[in-house]
Amino acid sequence: MVKKFPNDFWWGAASSGPQSEGRFNKKHSSNFDYLYDTRPELFYDNVGPNTASNFYNSFREDIKLLKDIGFNSARTSIQWARLIDDFETATLDPDGVRFYNDVIDEYIKQGIRPVIALNHFDLPVELEHKYGGWLSKHVIELYVKFARKAFELYSARVVDWFTFNEPIVVAECGYLYQYHYPMIVDGKKAMQAAFNIQVASAKAIEAFRKYNENPAGKIGIVLNLTPPYPASTIEWDMLASFHANLFKNRMFLDPSVLGEYPKELLSILENDGVIWDASNDEYQVIKENTVDYLGVNFYHPFRVKSPEISADALATDWMPHRYYDHYEMPGRRMNMDRGWEIYPQALYDIGINIKENYGNIPWFVSENGIGISREERWTDEQGVVHDNYRIQFVTEHLYHLHEAIEAGSNCFGYHMWTPIDCWSWCNAYKNRYGFIATDIRTQIKTIKKSGHWFKTVAETNNLNVPKDISDKFVK
Numbered sequence: 001m002v003k004k005f006p007n008d009f010w011w012g013a014a015s016s017g018p019q020s021e022g023r024f025n026k027k028h029s030s031n032f033d034y035l036y037d038t039r040p041e042l043f044y045d046n047v048g049p050n051t052a053s054n055f056y057n058s059f060r061e062d063i064k065l066l067k068d069i070g071f072n073s074a075r076t077s078i079q080w081a082r083l084i085d086d087f088e089t090a091t092l093d094p095d096g097v098r099f100y101n102d103v104i105d106e107y108i109k110q111g112i113r114p115v116i117a118l119n120h121f122d123l124p125v126e127l128e129h130k131y132g133g134w135l136s137k138h139v140i141e142l143y144v145k146f147a148r149k150a151f152e153l154y155s156a157r158v159v160d161w162f163t164f165n166e167p168i169v170v171a172e173c174g175y176l177y178q179y180h181y182p183m184i185v186d187g188k189k190a191m192q193a194a195f196n197i198q199v200a201s202a203k204a205i206e207a208f209r210k211y212n213e214n215p216a217g218k219i220g221i222v223l224n225l226t227p228p229y230p231a232s233t234i235e236w237d238m239l240a241s242f243h244a245n246l247f248k249n250r251m252f253l254d255p256s257v258l259g260e261y262p263k264e265l266l267s268i269l270e271n272d273g274v275i276w277d278a279s280n281d282e283y284q285v286i287k288e289n290t291v292d293y294l295g296v297n298f299y300h301p302f303r304v305k306s307p308e309i310s311a312d313a314l315a316t317d318w319m320p321h322r323y324y325d326h327y328e329m330p331g332r333r334m335n336m337d338r339g340w341e342i343y344p345q346a347l348y349d350i351g352i353n354i355k356e357n358y359g360n361i362p363w364f365v366s367e368n369g370i371g372i373s374r375e376e377r378w379t380d381e382q383g384v385v386h387d388n389y390r391i392q393f394v395t396e397h398l399y400h401l402h403e404a405i406e407a408g409s410n411c412f413g414y415h416m417w418t419p420i421d422c423w424s425w426c427n428a429y430k431n432r433y434g435f436i437a438t439d440i441r442t443q444i445k446t447i448k449k450s451g452h453w454f455k456t457v458a459e460t461n462n463l464n465v466p467k468d469i470s471d472k473f474v475k
């Protein structure tokens with residue numbers, strides 16, 4: 001079976017500045033730089049961001065590799081801590097300006113569309129220490145100054161911009177679950193950070209529409225979305241799914257696309273005493289500055305059931321999951337290395353949800369991928385990783401994505417995470433995701449079998465779906 005994708009479909013992958021560049025010539029530290037400097041034991045094998053994948057030094061060779069495997073587009077991010085010298089005045093760091101100029105020019109030279117995010121979990125740590133990071137209204141204004149500088153510098157050449165990548169992760173991991181710095185457990189602060197990031201996104205969009213120099217320019221936001229599948233159709237499981245959808249998807253999706261928050265979400269936060277501090281002007285700026293398009297990250301499904309403990313139970317720490325429990329479905333398919341369920345059908349469900357409930361706004365898969373540890377198990381004598389599992393994973397997801405497109409969902413591209421094995425925060429290099437392998441000791445980079453396979457898909461816009469895969473899903 002062959003699935004034909006549109007001729008102008010985006011084919012590529014995504015990475016970020018903090019995860020690829022290394023800290024070379026970067027004057028300021030980000031939150032993750034600081035966490036590694038102070039708590040290196042939190043990072044797998046004590047591997048931090050100092051070198052990462054050496055993109056700062058090898059970006060020309062790296063981008064050439066992306067072209068060699070058929071990319072017509074690629075997403076990365078500009079590091080606030082690299083581009084800006086003084087955060088209050090938004091004066092520029094000359095080397096940061098030069099570096100991103102060179103990177104953008106090289107993408108264009110290689111015939112690859114540069115897709116630029118302004119924030120990928122990274123925050124200059126001095127803004128955390130001085131103002132409280134995303135809890136601060138002042139930091140919103142400093143972020144907008146940074147965004148404006150990026151637009152003024154690069155928008156004449158860059159068409160595609162995204163304000164934030166997975167903003168819910170910043171709120172959850174920094175202020176609920178202690179995975180990211182500042183590693184606080186405080187539900188009120190988590191919700192305040194989430195709201196302030198939404199305001200920052202809207203104000204950056206407002207700035208983009210004032211300072212963008214490219215008539216074709218567009219701006220969006222990248223959200224990690226997945227339908228919250230209930231364990232059953234009984235009332236309480238369905239209610240858990242509804243609540244999970246409010247927190248996991250709609251808290252950023254609705255204001256970003258529709259310009260307003262779900263009333264049910266606001267009511268819950270108000271009743272629980274964790275509603276954010278907000279002004280009418282902030283709600284208005286959100287309403288007036290919705291996105292042009294969406295990036296959607298998807299890795300695994302989100303399954304829920306009714307909570308075993310009442311949401312009205314007495315607890316000192318407020319958590320959104322008081323309204324739902326995670327559910328592990330019997331017989332589920334798993335990526336055992338990463339501990340994530342594999343459910344490619346979700347891409348179809350996401351596409352239909354966007355079509356039916358969000359005005360069929362244009363969107364693309366901005367991240368999707370499979371992380372595998374110890375990939376040297378599958379490496380031949382020439383150093384090529386024979387990652388048939390990745391080819392199967394991507395094929396299955398593209399199959400269901402194509403089904404959504406055929407059903408009328410306005411999806412225009414697919415980016416995998418990630419082009420070249422990159423540094424994955426506290427997980428470091430434990431799990432590898434790339435089409436291209438990195439030896440972190442030598443920085444030698446080698447195209448995997450999946451990279452050669454992807455080149456054929458990208459250059460032909462044709463996905464050949466083997467019968468054993470299509471037979472799983474054909475109704």
